[in-house]
Amino acid sequence: MDATRAAHDSAAIARARAEALVIEYQTKLARYVRRMVGDAEAALDLTQEVFLSAYRMLQAEPTRELHAGWLYRAATNAGISFLRRKKIVRMLPLDREIDRASWRVDERSAASVDLQNALARLAPEQSAALLLTSYAGYSSAEAAAILGTTADAVRQRVCRAMRILRNIMKEGVE
Amino acid sequence: MTRAECTLAEQRAGAIALGEASDGERESYRRHLTGCARCLLELGGEREIERIMTTVARARDDERWEPDLRPVFARRAVRRSLWAWAGALAAVIVLVAAWRVAEAPRPVPVHTISALETRSIAALGTQTAARREGRAESLVLGAKLLTASLSVSVDGRGKPVRCSIVKSSGSLALDESICRAALHPHTP
Numbered sequence: 172m173d174a175t176r177a178a179h180d181s182a183a184i185a186r187a188r189a190e191a192l193v194i195e196y197q198t199k200l201a202r203y204v205r206r207m208v209g210d211a212e213a214a215l216d217l218t219q220e221v222f223l224s225a226y227r228m229l230q231a232e233p234t235r236e237l238h239a240g241w242l243y244r245a246a247t248n249a250g251i252s253f254l255r256r257k258k259i260v261r262m263l264p265l266d267r268e269i270d271r272a273s274w275r276v277d278e279r280s281a282a283s284v285d286l287q288n289a290l291a292r293l294a295p296e297q298s299a300a301l302l303l304t305s306y307a308g309y310s311s312a313e314a315a316a317i318l319g320t321t322a323d324a325v326r327q328r329v330c331r332a333m334r335i336l337r338n339i340m341k342e343g344v345e
Numbered sequence: 346m347t348r349a350e351c352t353l354a355e356q357r358a359g360a361i362a363l364g365e366a367s368d369g370e371r372e373s374y375r376r377h378l379t380g381c382a383r384c385l386l387e388l389g390g391e392r393e394i395e396r397i398m399t400t401v402a403r404a405r406d407d408e409r410w411e412p413d414l415r416p417v418f419a420r421r422a423v424r425r426s427l428w429a430w431a432g433a434l435a436a437v438i439v440l441v442a443a444w445r446v447a448e449a450p451r452p453v454p455v456h457t458i459s460a461l462e463t464r465s466i467a468a469l470g471t472q473t474a475a476r477r478e479g480r481a482e483s484l485v486l487g488a489k490l491l492t493a494s495l496s497v498s499v500d501g502r503g504k505p506v507r508c509s510i511v512k513s514s515g516s517l518a519l520d521e522s523i524c525r526a527a528l529h530p531h532t533p
Contacts, residue, residue, distance in 0.1 A: 190415065193414055193415055194415070197412065197413070197414045197415070198410075198411050198412065201410070201412045201414070202408050202410060205410065211410070215412055215414070218412075218414060219414055222414065280403065280404070280407045282400045282401075282403035282404040282407065283403075283404040283407050283408075285400055285404070286400060286401055286404040287404075301401070304363050305362070305363070305398060305401045305402065305405070306401070306405050310363070310365065311359070311360070311363055311365055323356045325359070326355075326356045326357075326358075326359025326360050326362075326363065326365075327352065327355045327356050327359055328359070329359040329362050329363060330355040330356070330358040330359040330362065330388065331355065333358070333359075333362055333388070333394065333397045333398070334387055334388060336397055336400065336401070337388075337389065337393070337397050340397070340400065
């Protein structure tokens with residue numbers, strides 16, 4: 172009986188912790204993933220998967236510490252896998268055209284469109300570096316820990332992303 | 346300029362973009378640009394970097410999308426839980442079915458007898474004769490674990506009329522005793 176109650180309590184704790192994570196990070200994480208994959212529906216699915224993974228992990232180990240970095244790492248991996256699958260399915264070079272329906276009218280500013288165009292031309296790892304730092308607010312060292320690389324590599328990826336964005340902004344002006 | 350110097354300049358430009366560059370790094374980047382026309386053209390100076398990053402910040406601030414994943418998350422969690430229950434139920438059904446199959450009556454030797462106990466052999470004949478079809482029966486014969494198979498044909502009234510050894514026990518005398526017992530079950 173005690174074992175049953177303990178299992179029930181553990182499940183309740185896991186659920187409460189997972190829900191707290193959803194409440195705190197759902198918007199930031201979904202936006203991050205939407206920028207990365209350029210598709211709101213896919214972003215919702217991938218973000219849900221990330222939270223469900225967190226939930227399952229907490230079910231198995233209710234006292235485990237789950238930081239935002241874990242969520243971003245899982246989201247980044249999910250986004251990269253999604254883009255790779257998409258690329259394989261299409262048998263085309265990476266081409267993330269912007270799904271215009273994914274963006275609300277009030278989000279379609281020049282800056283937003285330029286950024287999305289630039290992200291569409293970047294390798295997923297470069298997008299992730301730019302978004303983790305300038306969007307999610309991580310330092311290059313923190314982003315490096317999430318991406319499993321060095322801070323210098325993150326800075327370099329940010330620089331290359333910036334270069335693409337700069338070219339797109341130039342094209343828009345010309 | 347060497348490729349390594351340009352790579353270093355890219356890292357410094359990234360640091361400037363993220364607001365992480367020290368004064369020394371900024372100075373080093375400026376020096377690099379004065380000697381590298383390519384980086385100057387492609388990356389631009391510090392003010393250009395800040396302008397680009399302002400675009401990123403503006404795009405971030407423009408976002409209004411606030412999805413609420415809680416209901417969807419709860420539904421999916423419940424659905425997964427239901428699937429888990431359904432899986433567990435299916436596993437139980439399979440286990441019960443497997444157990445019932447394992448527990449189903451299996452063909453067993455008609456009788457276990459001592460090779461030398463004629464009475465037991467006679468009893469064996471009784472059991473065999475009750476069957477209204479000719480068939481072979483496997484026997485375990487006493488402690489020696491000898492086995493023999495015999496075929497007993499019965500007439501329409503169930504009376505054994507013919508016996509033949511399908512697989513010998515290894516002893517001709519014993520084979521004959523078995524058949525005799527099968528054909529004349531009540532003879533000691």
